[in-house]
Amino acid sequence: MKRLLALYLCLTAFQLSVAAADTRPNIVFVLVDDQRNTSLGCAGHPQIKTPAIDELARQGIRFENAFVQTPICMASRANLFTGLTTTTHGYHGNPGNPVSKADLQSSFPTLLRTAGYRTAFYGKQHVKWKKGVNGMKEMFDAHEVLHRNPYLKQMPDGSLRHVDEIIGDKSVAFVESQTKEAPFFLYMSFNISHAEDSDRRPGFHYQWPAEEDGLFEDVEPLRPNLDDPKYYAAAPEFLKHSLNRERFFWGYDTPEKYRVNLRAIYRMLAGMDRIVSRVNSALKEKGLNENTIVVYSADNGYYMGDRGFQGKWSHFDQSLHVPLVIYDPRMKSENRGRVIDDAVTSLDIPATILDLAGVPVPPKYQGVSLKPFIDGESPKNWRTDFYCEHHSGNAKLPRWFGVRDDRYTYANYYKDGVELLYDREVDPTEFVNVAGDPEYSDTLTRLREKALKYKQQYSRK
Structure with missing residues (x-):
């Protein structure tokens, strides 16, 4: 009898744990490439159209002062995976030390997977792991690395399809395969809106999905806020000979080139927004939208002609400042639509995702969960400063x-x-x-x- 009672209690505890697991939120993380904080409709841009992200901000919260700590794709993405600064994990790119197995094991996707989340990744990866370690297989149940260069991929029928449209296809299929038996984590890692470095022709340097053909053709793109030549003249001399200046001539040095390429960037962001909307629609059709959190950000900011520069890499605001939107369907109505002015960093994102999933945040993480802001609280003693850095070995990047x-x-x-x-x-x-x-x-x-x-x-x- 005692054995039967013990067995009953064990089964009951197991069933309760499963029931609790069933209520854990699904999480979709959308990471855009090379997007500064102002390049969203909800951030006040008068020309860029991002209705899906704007709606997430309206129903969630937007962080006005979000920053990356390392403004380069490779290192910034390693920061996100590991929850650590570039100085700590060592992978700064070109070449940089690969991410260690220990930091992989404590990465937030690995911890989510260990906690019972079904994890998937589609898109740009750009992080190197220690020899003999397959980071993507460790972190994700399903993954496919999908890089640009070229943006347009040849399909089996011979047609061309934008690589980020394929990210959308894979993401939708993953959502459609889910059930409510276990929560999932989906990482959508866009190539948009990175320039195609190998093709500098106006209209091809920034490649948009076909569905956005013709958009913004009647729009005269706004000139950069810091368009006055005095800003370039005031820049440190070494930056005038860096990739920031060299790539300005790839995309922005004539009015017509600027016009064509800015319209292309607008189309890229509109395409990204539409692809996110496709995933949102799939969530709704599966009845998963009421329990799915969406986190939206970018790997670094971007000079769009400001200061006579293109790219990122340096210390100015345009390079470090990124968008950050978090939508949680469980938020109270009075907490929705707020704009948070406190300074937050990309290192806060992995800590936040783990906290929202109910997974303990490793003590080694160097960011702080943003969940109190989501819950409508004003955390005491919030940071007043943060460390930032860039150590790429590229000789043209100081x-x-x-x-x-x-x-x-x-x-x-x-x-x-x-x-x-x-x-x-x-x-x-x-x-x-x-x-x-x-x-x-x-x-x-x-x-x-x-x-x-x-x-x-x-x-x-």
Whole structure:
């Protein structure tokens, strides 16, 4: 009798655990390539059309001050997987140290999978793992790496299909295969809106899906906010000889080239938004939308001609500042549609996803869960600064580390022996470098020491 009672209690506990697991939310993470914070309709852009993301922001929350800590695709994506800074995990790209097995095992997709989530990834990957380690197989039940170069892929029938449309196809199929027996995590990693580096022809340099053909043809794209030549003239001399300047001539150096390429970027983002809408529709048709969280962000910002630059990589706001939208169908109505001004970083995303899934966040993670904001709370003692860095081995990409706080931007370009300091309270466009101004000597010393302290804190000995 005692044995039967014990068996009954075990079965009951198991059934309760399954029932609890059934209520855990599904999570879709949408990561866009090379998108700055202002390039969304909900962020106030008057020309770019992103109705699906705008609706997620209206029903969820949008973070006005979201930043990456390493503004380059490879390292930023490794930061997201591992929850660690580039200084800690070591993979800065070109070539960089591959991500270790230990950091792979504590990556947020691995932890979700271990906790019983069905995990899938489709799209751009761009992270190297330690030799003999297959990171994607460790993290995901299903995955397919889908890179651009070229954007248009030949299909079995001979037709061409945009690679991100294929990401949408795979994502929809994954959603359609799900049941309510276990939660799932879907990572949609877009190639949009990265330029096609190997094809610099206007209209091909930025390649949009066919369904967006003709969109924005009657729109005269807005000129960059920092279009005045004075901003290029004020840039550090080494940046004038970097890839930021070189690639400006790939896409923006004539009015017609700028016009054609900006319309192309608008079409790319419209296509991305439509593909996200396809997945949202699949969720609704499966009856999964009421229990599926959507997180939307980008791997880095992007110069769209500002300062006479293209690309990312450097310390200015256009390079670091990204969109971040989180939609949770369980949110209370009074918490929806809010815009959060607190500074958050990409390292907060993996911690947030784990927290929303009810999975413990590893102590080694260097970000903080944003769940309190989702719940309508105002966290006490929230960060007032964060560490940022770029260490790519590409000779045309200067290396730096620094700190951004609620007023100042500090960057140490250590290979060039140059320190930069901007007071955004009086100089929001980061035009005047005040590192040599005696009035700012104490601030320079304080932020220099803060950046070095962060660097030491995050370094592995």
